[in-house]
Amino acid sequence: MVTLAKKLLSKASGQSKLTAGDIIICDVDLAMIHDSGGPRRVKPILERLNRKVWDKNKIVVVTDHYVPADSDETRAIQALTKKWVKDQSIENFYDEQGICHVVLPERGHLTPGIFCVGGDSHSPTGGAFGAYMFGIGATEMAGVLATGSIWIQTPETILMSWKNQLPEYVTAKDMMLAMCSKIGMGGGRYQAIQYAGETIRSLPMQERMTLSNMAAELGAQVGLIAPDETTIAYVEAAGGQVPENWRDFQIETAEKPSNIINFDATNLSPQIAAPHSPANADDASEFRNIGFDVAYIGACTGAKYIDLVAAAKVLRGRHIANGITLKVAPASLRDQNRAKDDGIMQVLQDAGAEFLSNSCGICAGYGEDRLGENQVCISSTARNFKGRMGAQTSAVYLASPYTVAASAVTGTLTDPRLLLGE
Amino acid sequence: MPRLWRLEGTIDTDVLAPGYYMKSPLPELAKHCLEAVRSDFSHSVNQGDVILANANMGVGSSREQAAEVLKYLGIAAVIAPSFAGIFYRNAVNLGLPVFTIDEVLMDMPTLVDGAKVKFDFDTAELQILDDATSISLIPFPGFLKELILDGGLVPHLEKRFQTEGSSV
Numbered sequence: 001m002v003t004l005a006k007k008l009l010s011k012a013s014g015q016s017k018l019t020a021g022d023i024i025i026c027d028v029d030l031a032m033i034h035d036s037g038g039p040r041r042v043k044p045i046l047e048r049l050n051r052k053v054w055d056k057n058k059i060v061v062v063t064d065h066y067v068p069a070d071s072d073e074t075r076a077i078q079a080l081t082k083k084w085v086k087d088q089s090i091e092n093f094y095d096e097q098g099i100c101h102v103v104l105p106e107r108g109h110l111t112p113g114i115f116c117v118g119g120d121s122h123s124p125t126g127g128a129f130g131a132y133m134f135g136i137g138a139t140e141m142a143g144v145l146a147t148g149s150i151w152i153q154t155p156e157t158i159l160m161s162w163k164n165q166l167p168e169y170v171t172a173k174d175m176m177l178a179m180c181s182k183i184g185m186g187g188g189r190y191q192a193i194q195y196a197g198e199t200i201r202s203l204p205m206q207e208r209m210t211l212s213n214m215a216a217e218l219g220a221q222v223g224l225i226a227p228d229e230t231t232i233a234y235v236e237a238a239g240g241q242v243p244e245n246w247r248d249f250q251i252e253t254a255e256k257p258s259n260i261i262n263f264d265a266t267n268l269s270p271q272i273a274a275p276h277s278p279a280n281a282d283d284a285s286e287f288r289n290i291g292f293d294v295a296y297i298g299a300c301t302g303a304k305y306i307d308l309v310a311a312a313k314v315l316r317g318r319h320i321a322n323g324i325t326l327k328v329a330p331a332s333l334r335d336q337n338r339a340k341d342d343g344i345m346q347v348l349q350d351a352g353a354e355f356l357s358n359s360c361g362i363c364a365g366y367g368e369d370r371l372g373e374n375q376v377c378i379s380s381t382a383r384n385f386k387g388r389m390g391a392q393t394s395a396v397y398l399a400s401p402y403t404v405a406a407s408a409v410t411g412t413l414t415d416p417r418l419l420l421g422e
Numbered sequence: 423m424p425r426l427w428r429l430e431g432t433i434d435t436d437v438l439a440p441g442y443y444m445k446s447p448l449p450e451l452a453k454h455c456l457e458a459v460r461s462d463f464s465h466s467v468n469q470g471d472v473i474l475a476n477a478n479m480g481v482g483s484s485r486e487q488a489a490e491v492l493k494y495l496g497i498a499a500v501i502a503p504s505f506a507g508i509f510y511r512n513a514v515n516l517g518l519p520v521f522t523i524d525e526v527l528m529d530m531p532t533l534v535d536g537a538k539v540k541f542d543f544d545t546a547e548l549q550i551l552d553d554a555t556s557i558s559l560i561p562f563p564g565f566l567k568e569l570i571l572d573g574g575l576v577p578h579l580e581k582r583f584q585t586e587g588s589s590v
């Protein structure tokens with residue numbers, strides 16, 4: 001049975017018949033790196049190998065982790081990044097334009113059928129566009145930059161099959177947390193996860209990106225979605241090149257029935273994942289009288305334009321509770337500008353939000369703006385591992401932007417439907 | 423004498439290489455390795471020690487420093503019932519031996535934290551010196567074993583480029 005994953009890998013490896021388990025060498029169509037795992041790590045390796053990058057036009061560099069650079073160390077990292085990009089004559093350089101996983105598609109770099117690697121674990125986001133994209137470490141990235149190829153083991157496909165439509169105020173993040181809860185963080189077994197069914201086909205691209213992104217939290221290598229008219233419309237609007245044969249990638253199947261996991265969107269409630277794992281998810285209504293210090297709307301999975309719109313729906317005409325802080329870090333500059341033009345940013349500001357840079361921000365815990373000792377946070381991000389967003393004693397609950405915003409209003413963890421009506 | 427570090431819970435990349443110290447050089451980052459779950463680890467770990475972790479070892483970020491700090495601290499092998507995909511690839515690429523162990527063997531009473539051990543990469547065998555038992559682990563597929571024996575991807579590529587006799 002030819003799955004979407006195998007179809008993509010056949011194209012990348014030039015091998016027509018693939019069986020799960022086959023180790024193959026794939027040609028890379030696009031390699032994305034950022035300021036943390038990118039130039040500062042790959043430069044010394046390429047120098048040691050005495051190689052330049054294999055194809056500068058296939059490399060995209062984004063600064064998003066050490067933004068803003070708030071120390072001498074991080075300023076030095078950004079300076080090194082800029083110099084390396086110049087030395088290598090790389091034109092696809094997006095400096096402080098937003099988080100790599102959002103910037104990459106919005107600038108038209110992702111199209112159905114291509115094979116990509118990213119120097120970041122949330123690189124499976126590219127799967128939302130029908131691209132085979134996964135995350136690798138810096139040494140392996142240096143190998144790709146030197147050779148233009150990478151080995152992989154052909155995966156099986158685990159099909160997350162969703163039927164019916166999501167209720168109002170229930171989002172891709174809620175679907176994702178429910179899937180994490182059901183199969184666990186290792187449940188993806190480093191195979192190819194594919195999201196399929198009518199629920200998925202009804203989702204706009206930025207919601208699909210949240211699902212593909214968090215294939216990482218399911219332990220999968222990739223999180224694929226078959227391209228459709230929604231995909232093509234997005235890619236064309238972003239200035240991407242749509243291949244003529246894109247319909248060849250409209251495949252929704254797994255190798256065997258036991259690899260299909262069924263979900264029904266009809267009865268899904270807003271979800272909250274308790275510290276310290278996304279798999280600790282349950283219905284938001286189960287979390288009663290739990291207070292917190294910081295509400296955070298940020299990250300590639302939780303602060304895109306569509307997420308800001310969701311938060312504004314809750315916050316319009318309301319104000320955050322006394323004693324808590326709401327921080328918003330729009331995922332890209334473009335999304336922020338669009339939200340500004342639409343009055344969304346004003347709604348958030350009027351509700352009491354503070355704004356941070358268009359970067360990974362508190363989600364990565366890299367900078368000085370992080371959670372303090374014993375602080376509790378409810379966050380629209382992807383991961384709530386112990387200490388990730390700050391002090392080892394801090395704790396993070398994960399939820400959708402609706403739920404984070406509703407909780408910010410009441411001051412305790414809250415099902416957004418209590419405020420918005422079902 | 424090398425010892426076994428038996429780690430409880432799920433070990434993610436944020437506890438192996440905490441984000442806040444990612445800007446720092448490796449020796450500084452290594453001081454904070456596992457501090458959230460084993461505050462004694464970084465200052466008492468020794469060359470040749472072995473880590474035994476639970477399933478999905480190294481889940482999380484793609485930051486290879488999560489594997490690199492363990493190699494830097496002298497860990498001879500990381501053993502777990504399963505590994506997160508990116509961590510596994512990073513470990514191999516950096517020349518850090520990672521081995522899967524049958525889940526059933528995790529219950530062996532001798533596999534306790536602090537046990538005196540000796541690890542043999544070539545035979546993929548973990549000897550527990552306290553009671554003279556040994557455990558055979560699933561050996562590496564040939565292609566990956568070669569990568570580790572070369573010392574990781576970079577020395578492996580150096581060798582390959584030398585054989586090809588050209589450099590761009």
